Amino acid sequence: MTLQLTxxxxxxxxxxxxxxxxxxxxxSLIFGLMRTVNMAHGSLYMVGAYVGYAVFEPxxxxxxxxxxxxxxxxxxxxxxxxxxxxQKTVLGWMQGxxxxxxxxxxxxxxxxxxxxxxxxxxTSRQFFAPDAIxxxxxxxxxxxxxxxRLFQIGVAIAVGIGLWLLLNRTKVGLMIRAGVxxxxxxxxxxxxxxxxxxxxxxxxxxxxxxxxxxxxxxQPLAQGVDGRFLLISxxxxxxxxxxxxxxxxxxxxxxxxxxQVGQALFPTYSVILTFVxxxxxxxxxxxxxxxxxx
Amino acid sequence: xxAWLQSRAxxxxxxxxxxxxxxxxxxxxxxxxxxxNFWLGNIFGRAIVFGIIAMxxxxxxxxxxxxxxxxxxxxxxxxxxxxxxxxxxxxxxxxGLTYVTAIPLGIVAAVLAALxxxxxxxxxxxxxxxxxxxxxxxxxxxxxxxNIAWFxxxxxxxxxxxxxxxxxxxxxxxxxxxxxxxxxATLYGGVLYLVRSPFGLVLQGIRDNPRRxxxxxxxxxxxxxxxxxxxxFIAGCGGVMMTIYNIGISPGSVGLGAxxxxxxxxxxxxxxxxxxxxxxxxxxxxxxxxxxxxxxxxRFNTLIGIVFLVIVLVSPDGVIGLAKRSYAYLKxxxxxxxxxxxx
Numbered sequence: 001m002t003l004q005l006t007x008x009x010x011x012x013x014x015x016x017x018x019x020x021x022x023x024x025x026x027x028s029l030i031f032g033l034m035r036t037v038n039m040a041h042g043s044l045y046m047v048g049a050y051v052g053y054a055v056f057e058p059x060x061x062x063x064x065x066x067x068x069x070x071x072x073x074x075x076x077x078x079x080x081x082x083x084x085x086x087q088k089t090v091l092g093w094m095q096g097x098x099x100x101x102x103x104x105x106x107x108x109x110x111x112x113x114x115x116x117x118x119x120x121x122x123t124s125r126q127f128f129a130p131d132a133i134x135x136x137x138x139x140x141x142x143x144x145x146x147x148x149r150l151f152q153i154g155v156a157i158a159v160g161i162g163l164w165l166l167l168n169r170t171k172v173g174l175m176i177r178a179g180v181x182x183x184x185x186x187x188x189x190x191x192x193x194x195x196x197x198x199x200x201x202x203x204x205x206x207x208x209x210x211x212x213x214x215x216x217x218x219q220p221l222a223q224g225v226d227g228r229f230l231l232i233s234x235x236x237x238x239x240x241x242x243x244x245x246x247x248x249x250x251x252x253x254x255x256x257x258x259x260q261v262g263q264a265l266f267p268t269y270s271v272i273l274t275f276v277x278x279x280x281x282x283x284x285x286x287x288x289x290x291x292x293x294x
Numbered sequence: 295x296x297a298w299l300q301s302r303a304x305x306x307x308x309x310x311x312x313x314x315x316x317x318x319x320x321x322x323x324x325x326x327x328x329x330x331n332f333w334l335g336n337i338f339g340r341a342i343v344f345g346i347i348a349m350x351x352x353x354x355x356x357x358x359x360x361x362x363x364x365x366x367x368x369x370x371x372x373x374x375x376x377x378x379x380x381x382x383x384x385x386x387x388x389x390g391l392t393y394v395t396a397i398p399l400g401i402v403a404a405v406l407a408a409l410x411x412x413x414x415x416x417x418x419x420x421x422x423x424x425x426x427x428x429x430x431x432x433x434x435x436x437x438x439x440x441n442i443a444w445f446x447x448x449x450x451x452x453x454x455x456x457x458x459x460x461x462x463x464x465x466x467x468x469x470x471x472x473x474x475x476x477x478x479a480t481l482y483g484g485v486l487y488l489v490r491s492p493f494g495l496v497l498q499g500i501r502d503n504p505r506r507x508x509x510x511x512x513x514x515x516x517x518x519x520x521x522x523x524x525x526x527f528i529a530g531c532g533g534v535m536m537t538i539y540n541i542g543i544s545p546g547s548v549g550l551g552a553x554x555x556x557x558x559x560x561x562x563x564x565x566x567x568x569x570x571x572x573x574x575x576x577x578x579x580x581x582x583x584x585x586x587x588x589x590x591x592x593r594f595n596t597l598i599g600i601v602f603l604v605i606v607l608v609s610p611d612g613v614i615g616l617a618k619r620s621y622a623y624l625k626x627x628x629x630x631x632x633x634x635x636x637x
Contacts (some may be wrong), residue, residue, distance in 0.1 A: 019607045037421045090607065098421045099361060103561060103606045106554060110599035118593060227550040231432040234425045275433040279414050282426065286417040 007141045009258065009264045015149040017256025018156035019215050023229050024236035025159060025248050026207030032243025033179050033200045034062040034093060035098050038083075041208055043112040048075035049207025049225070050116055051218040053125050061127060068130040069219070076209040082112075083205025084198055091201075092194060113226055124222035128215065129153030152214055156252075159207065163245050166243025176200060180243060225256055235274060239281045250289055307569070314338070314475055317467055335467035337583055341576040343475040343539050344589040346481060346532030348559040348571035350525040355565040357489050358521045359419070359501035364411045365429040366556045367434040369528050369533025370548035372404035376534055377451035377543050378444065385446055393457035401530040412519035429555045439545040450544025454537050465540060474535055478572070481528050485568045488524065488530020497521050558602045564612025573613055577601075 027041045038044075050077025059067035086108060088203065094100050128134070133151040136144040167173035175196050178186045187193045211229070215221070237243075240251025258277055262270030281289060297304075317338060321330035346371045354360040378387045380396040381428050415426045424597070438445040447449070456464030458474060488494045499507040508514045537543045546552065555578065563574025581601065585594035609616045 035421075037425060099424065100606060100610055102421055102424055103557075103610075104559065104603065105608060107599050107603035110554065111596050114593060114595035114599065118596075182631065227432070229431060231550075234429045238422075238425060238429060268443065269437075271433060271436040271440060275430065278426075278429060278433075282414060282417070286422075 004142060005264075008143075008145075009260050010023060011139065011142055011145065012149075013257035013260035014253065015256075016150050016217075016260060018153045019211060019218065020232050020236055020256050021156045021249055021252035022159050022214060023208055023211035024233040024240075024252055025163060025245060026204035026211070027233035028237045028240075028243055028245065028248045029163070029207070030201055030204035031237065033091050033176055034091075034095070034197055037098065037102045037105070038086075038204070039230065040086065040104050040109040040112065041204075042226030042228070042232050043109040044079045044083055044205045044208035045212040045215070045229045046118045046221075046226040047112060047212070048079035049221045050120050050125075051075055051078040051214030052128060052209070052213040053216065053221065054120075055127060056127055068127060071127065072210070073220045075213040076206040079209025079212065080202040080206040083208075087201040088199055092197065095197075109226060109230070113223070115221055122223055126214065126220045127217040129223040144170040148218060152218060155210075155214060160245065160249060166194060167245070172196070172199060174268030235278055239278055244288070244290040244292075247288055247290030263267070299520050311479055314342075320345060324380040331467045334471050334478060337579050338576070339467060339471045339474055341572065341579040342471070342478050343532060343535045344556070344559060344578070345537060345572035345575035346474070346478050347529050348556050348563070348575050349478075349481065349485065349568050350529035351556055352563070352565055352568050352571040353485050353528060354521060354525045355569065356562065357494060357497050357501060358518065360415075360518070360521070361420075361557075361565075362411065362415070362422050362522070362525070363553050363557060363605040364408075364431045364434075364551045365422060365525065365529045365563055367402050368408045368411065369536060370434065370438070370543065372400035372406040372530035372544040373537030373547065374445060374451070374531035375400040375403040376439065376537055377454050380454060382453060382455065383451050383542070385451065387444060387451065389447065397457075397534050401527060404530025405526040406522050408522045408529065411526075412522025416515050416518055428553070431548070431577070432550060435545055435549045435553075438548065445545075448545060452542035452549070453544050456538035461552060463539040470539060474539075475483065477531055477535065481531060482568055482572075485528070493520070495523045507570065558598060560612075562602060562605050562612055564609075564614030564616075566611045566614055570612055570614045577613070583622050 023041070023045055026044075027038060030036055030038050030041075032081070052071040053218075055074040056067050056071030059070055072131075086105070090104050090108075091101050094104070120168060120201070129148045129151075133147050135147055137147045139145045139150070152199060159176070167175075175186065175191050178189075178191075179193060179196060183193055208229075215225070236248060236251035236255055238251075239254055240247030254277055255274055258273045259270060262273035311579070318330075318334055321333055324330070347365060350368070351362060351365045354365075376393075376396045379389065379391045379399060380393060381389055381391065383389065411427060412432055414430065415423050418426055418560070420557050438450075441447060456470075458464065459469050462469050464470060464473075475492055489498070496507060496512050499510075499512075500514055500517055504514050507517075533585050536547065540547065540604075559574035559578045561573055561574070562577055563570030563572065578598065581588070581598050582594060585597050589597045605612055609619075
């Protein structure tokens, strides 16, 4: 294998990891504060992508430059609204019954996937990236490489820094971190925990929607991606550690690299590599690489 | 045994079993012959076959507190091993075995797979266990979907017709029906027996408080893994029947949808008693068949999703819990209701 090919595979792994991080960080954020395993996270991804596309398409046909950006905002907004609706209507009042919440979100994801199929059909769709991030750029050691995939890494880094700043430098972040440690005492301190929950759910769901639009620009959007990204989110947070942003980043990089390297070295067995990583981590550190022991 | 038959649960079970035994004789009296065969094979037969797989999950969840989503994959392991090794399957991947050897081999493979799932998840509980088993299940699905050499990839393996039983071909709806029914009844009885044995009592102790059980000197991890092995045996039996019932197996049989369907059956019926699995699978088969008449031809998933959601929201212990509460309510109108109890 030439050096150039190796570097290309590694860069592919990192760009994929960037997308996985964006999606999984939302999942991890919601789980970290509320202990809610949102099995509908993949559905939020898919809703964001499909609705974003429905907004993007007519604007793109009119050839306006901001079509993609409007689609992005619409996708994030719709995912956030759906997430808040879920938290407000059903998940909120069964707080603490984690298994029941997981079952409820499974039910929601079945209905959402079926309704998306009914409304958008089974044809695959793909966003066209705006001119500014379309085409190819030169990367030293690799050669010409799709600009959008580099942009993907940029978005992931921005999301990571943004989340870090939010959690460590703002008052809301202070409440969220306190809530992760002890929800009851936070509530006793006079903080309206249900409102914090809704803010976190909106943020986590919006990240799923962001991932949906970015992901549907990089690769085609079709039925079944909800299951795929739910699985990715699960594996990433299991490997990285529940509720830790750094852990999510480490998990995403491991899973993204494993997938690309596996596909390059042993194509039909590549899936196993991802799960070998998961099993090894579970055997050595059941709480995940950066997770805290409970 | 006699005492059990005189209890309310025993009477109901014996009555239900007797009804299912004579059902093939009753159905043709109620409807034309081809419809009777359809009801027998596609509704009751299918409900029993998938009920066996759902019962493996109900067993784990009810007596161990482990909601494992890997049961469909374990069933799929048994099905795939039979399909890979048996004569006459298309394409023939290994072949050379008769059903008499292929079926036990498949069940052994399922038990080994289940033990593996048990070992991997041995240090986790509740939703963590749910997540890990779901990840393992999806890993298995994506592996069989992409691997051509052993699993024939997306297409799967077809033409697994099943053995002849007492000179009758397996494809006769009556044969499939009776074999599944007797298998299900045996496994069901086995589960009820097992949970009263010392092993079953330790298992229920682990569900309620693993620390105390460990303090009593029992090896909690070993009992947990063994429980997964037992559930693997049940799921393996169901997986073999499913593969023969479907005349083959493909990744779709073990995909996310199929995995979730097993969970839906168990939850709708009720995690609380093994019979819930069969009640749930019957309700599922019924909705699956008549979704076209009830709501819309292609929107089965929305329908079953709503049913599932309503059950989880209203009665976390499923139809059984609903029936129990209605019974208690009718018997004593002042009976306290347990709405707060999580599944």
